[in-house]
Amino acid sequence: MTTSTLPARPEAPARAPRPRGAGRRRFHQWLFVLPALVYLLVFFGYPLVRNVLMSFQEYTPRTYFTGEAPFNGLDNWHRVFENDLFGDALWQTILFTVGSLVGQFTIGLALAVFFSRRFHLSGVIRAVLLLPWLVPMVVSAVVWRRIMDEDHGVLNSFLETLHLSGDGVPWLSSPSVALLSAILVNIWIGVPFNMVILYGGLQEIPRDLYEAAALDGASPWRTFRSVTLPMLRPVVTVVLVLGFMSTIKILDLILALTGGGPADSTQTLGTLTYQLSFLQLDFGQGAVVGNVLILISAVFAVLYLRVNRADLGNGGTR
Known part of the structure; x- marks a missing residue:
């Protein structure tokens, strides 16, 4: 009676060690990008979000005095699209x-x-x-x-x-x-x-x-x-x-x-x-x-x- 031996399972290659200081370099890279991200969020992202929200609100000059801008659903969209x-x-x-x-x-x-x-x-x-x-x-x-x-x-x-x-x-x-x-x-x-x-x-x-x-x-x-x-x-x-x-x-x-x-x-x-x-x-x-x-x-x-x-x-x- 012969016994077959399975081939030895190859060992997984050793994972290359992470170079020292890689995390610090990545942190420094994000520091260079951070001013641009902040600029985009403040001057583009925030106005865009506010404009989208405003389209679903009853936003009139009275809002600047009362601070109230109630949501009116799709009323603004309906009035615009129904306007010839x-x-x-x-x-x-x-x-x-x-x-x-x-x-x-x-x-x-x-x-x-x-x-x-x-x-x-x-x-x-x-x-x-x-x-x-x-x-x-x-x-x-x-x-x-x-x-x-x-x-x-x-x-x-x-x-x-x-x-x-x-x-x-x-x-x-x-x-x-x-x-x-x-x-x-x-x-x-x-x-x-x-x-x-x-x-x-x-x-x-x-x-x-x-x-x-x-x-x-x-x-x-x-x-x-x-x-x-x-x-x-x-x-x-x-x-x-x-x-x-x-x-x-x-x-x-x-x-x-x-x-x-x-x-x-x-x-x-x-x-x-x-x-x-x-x-x-x-x-x-x-x-x-x-x-x-x-x-x-x-x-x-x-x-x-x-x-x-x-x-x-x-x-x-x-």
Whole structure:
């Protein structure tokens, strides 16, 4: 009778001893991060939580004297969503945001490609084109309000000189034209930002790829479509997401340019929040619209992070 012996069970590898001072280093690392965490909690976390709570409260000017802000459930949300102006403002916000992003990106990309071919005084011209981005938005809006004045504006005088308009275009006084005017002004303001970021991305594309495309006989359009755009994808994503974040919440430009009029034709979610909170003094409803803006921005931020993570997982496009 034979007895089979089981193989000896391998011993588990000895666990590496924890290096001395690791806990202290981890503590020091958290000390460096702590100021940023405190800043985020105080200046972003607390206002966000207060805004969410306010949307479920009856928060009026009387609250500042009595300290009482009773919860009213979803009453604020129902009143906002049943307001016809909210639907119009949401639609006009979409039109304003999409029109601005398309115009800013298209013109900014065209200028970036143009200036990538360096020529005499190109640096000076790029610096001049940055001025709309550097000027405060309220100042730009006031200047364009004078330019687009129907009776005495420079723009209508220029169009009359070219015999393109006889009676003058009601840029800011017609409900059918005012939103388009606001979009054009915002495009003028945002083009320099798009141009600078996209120009920097173009400078990072290896020249060897263009030489290889030229040797293969690719046309300029084919080279742009097959080489430039794929290599610019990470930069394009950043430009569009940042442009979206800054455009969807614009308030000062529209207030200074049209004030939300005429006939509420340029009301957006940003101006509606201002109107409900500081003109009608209904802070609860204003908080509701603000939360809608935050939710929309958060959705696009998550989409951006997912796209960026997918690019990193695939090794990037470069």
